[in-house]
Amino acid sequence: MGRLRKGSDASWMLDQEMSTRLLHLACKHDAVQCARLILEGSHGITASPVDARDQLTRIPLQVTAESHSARCVELLLSKNARTEDM
Known part of the structure; x- marks a missing residue:
């Protein structure tokens, strides 16, 4: 647990992983405001890369397209999400 002190590399990775999970969840439910906050890293949240992969x-x-989340598609494309991985 000593390695998980705030600011350590291990702490950053956990925050990054959680941000990625939250981004995928927000995209699945077309929660565009939440997705924007996660991508921008606002309010103490570690920013998630726009092309961060989930466990699958x-x-x-891809998650957004599968869920027909039109507003999040627009947001991700405006943040230069890669389309060739689809």
């Missing part, structure tokens, strides 16, 4: 190796744009 899907990118947020």
Whole structure:
């Protein structure tokens, strides 16, 4: 647990992993405001890369397209999400 001190590399990785999970969840439910906050890293949240892969190796744009989340598709494309991985 000593390695998980705030600011350590291990702490950053846990925050990054959680941000990625939250981004995928927000995209699945077309929660565009939540997705924007996660991508921008606002309010103490570690920013998630727009092309961060989940445990099934899907990118947020794939999750968004599968869920027909039109507003999040627009947001991800405006943040330069990669379309060639689809």
